[in-house]
Amino acid sequence: MYKEECEEKLRNLVIHAWDDEIKWPQIEQWAENFIGTAFDQERERDHGLFALTRFMYFGRRLVRELLRSLYRDHFEAPLMQRIRRNYGSETSGAVLRSAYSSELASTRFIGVGNPAESGAHLLYFFRQVNHLSKELFSDIHEAFVVRLDESGRERYEQRNGGVSRYVFFDDLVGSGDQVSQYLKTSLRAIRQGTPEVELRFLSLFATSAGIDRLNEKQLFDGKAFCLFELDDSYKAFDANSRYFSGAPEWFVLNDLQQLARVYGSALQPRRALGYKDGQLLLGFSHNTPDNTLPIFWDEGIRHPWSPVFQRYDKK
């Protein structure tokens, strides 16, 4: 009975939540990866498919909707409210909108990382869905010129003195290590050269540890924000894991963990449960984070494997 229920749930997910971007044959091929290496083959496949019903996949339409919400609800609306508070609540909407336009014109959105990476890549869609002018987008080198102070330390001076706010963007913050390494020097140099500018950070998803890291004083000093914060309950095998509460009686979480570890070790020997033991069950149309369990995304270079949410890994 549970097999039919599980299959029905997956078919509904494919149609109603995953926008048909994942095809049924992909799911079948993925289930066939489980050949009884960890324990009984049928039981392995049942556990794998049940875990798949808990996987959070965000297709193209939903990612665009997240980008729309990030701008509308977490940039535009707070700024409009701040302007209204400053002008007085009885100020006309036309005056407030005009002030907002000026604020927006003095803002630059900057993707974190290389232009070919997912954060910067998503900024194109961010611009598109929010009808923003391309002049509002930049990168660090276009925005700043590097100077050296007396002690030889870099300081970044603005090329355009009319900009008062830089908003850095990424799709997912894992541990915060990468973005911290990438930005720490730059943010210090910006504050050194142009201390009056406002520095903000926006992302779609972030782990609690990652967003806390970004909110440290030397980084964004409390001005880093994410749409969805992933605490430890989003780790598949954490004691407070949220994915499998209410699971049927035949489902044993330790068995799933054994499955993920046995196959994950063959696929990604040093990160069987995901980068930095991420244990996430999360994927997007444009890529699957490496913090997610590799059994879902590995493309089978070390060990034959058919992924269901393929990750396009960096070489």
Add this chain to the structure above:
Amino acid sequence: MIDYAVFYRRPIQVERISKELPRFDILVSAFNSSDRVSGVFSGINSVRKIWLIHPEYQYLPVDLPEGHELVHPTSTDEVVQVNALLAQMGDLNGKSICVDITGFMRHVLVFLTAKFENLGLHQFTAVYSEPQTYLKQEHTSFSTTTSGVVRPVRGLGPSTTGSAKEFLILGVGYDDRLISEVANNKDGSVVFPVFAFPSLSPDMYQQSAIRAAASGEVALRSDWVGNRRFAPANDPFSTANTLSAIVNEIDRKGGANNIYLSPLSTKVQALGFSIYWLFEGRSRGAVSIIFPECLTYSRETSIGLKRLWTYTVELRRPPA
């Protein structure tokens, strides 16, 4: 058109509730068994605190909270419930009012908002506590029994045109049975399902999509997929903005159109539907808010308190 971006809203960390919110004259909250409701009730500073005991929760006298004012309406009808509450609240003139909408019945919340406006209240503060997770994920039940009747909220019914084309804008939540009842009642209307997205947590969108897929025939229709729209689960003003955009889109195509709004998702979205009706739907005409009549409702559906949202609900149109 209203610029919904100007309305004040912000999240508050759980441990900072008493520090971040001002002291109110009257706090109203609908009692239920969720810790998040009782925690917020005790955390907010207020001169008076009133528990509204919805009959739908079916509490026995022995279950009721002690130490604060109680309002215990005798009927599920929204007019009876709101009148009982207002009688207890007394004169509202010059009072600062906070309503925790977390445990409210949707039809009562919608009617209360309209009634506040009708009484000349300029604004009130609504608060909503986000759960960490729902008790049984996609199997969580909210309403437990309904009468089978789908009807407009009193006073928010239509002045419809008989020959008009009908549109149903449905706030999609976890309750497939309610969706099914409304869709069947408005059989023949064009459906715009509004999904709560971004959801309160990333796993909840899929859970609601799975539940909604069980709503029967409506979920198999092409308009269910083709007309799909999204509004954040925790933002009433963005929800009102989404409704405004949908109705404008419908009206741009011309003709006489009857619009039925049915917010079956979060209480925040129900508040958003109500705000849209007050600011735009009422003056447009032929816009009504409809619900299936719920007779009983689950007392506890969630685990934990993630954060509190506060919304300043202004009941007068801001200057254009």
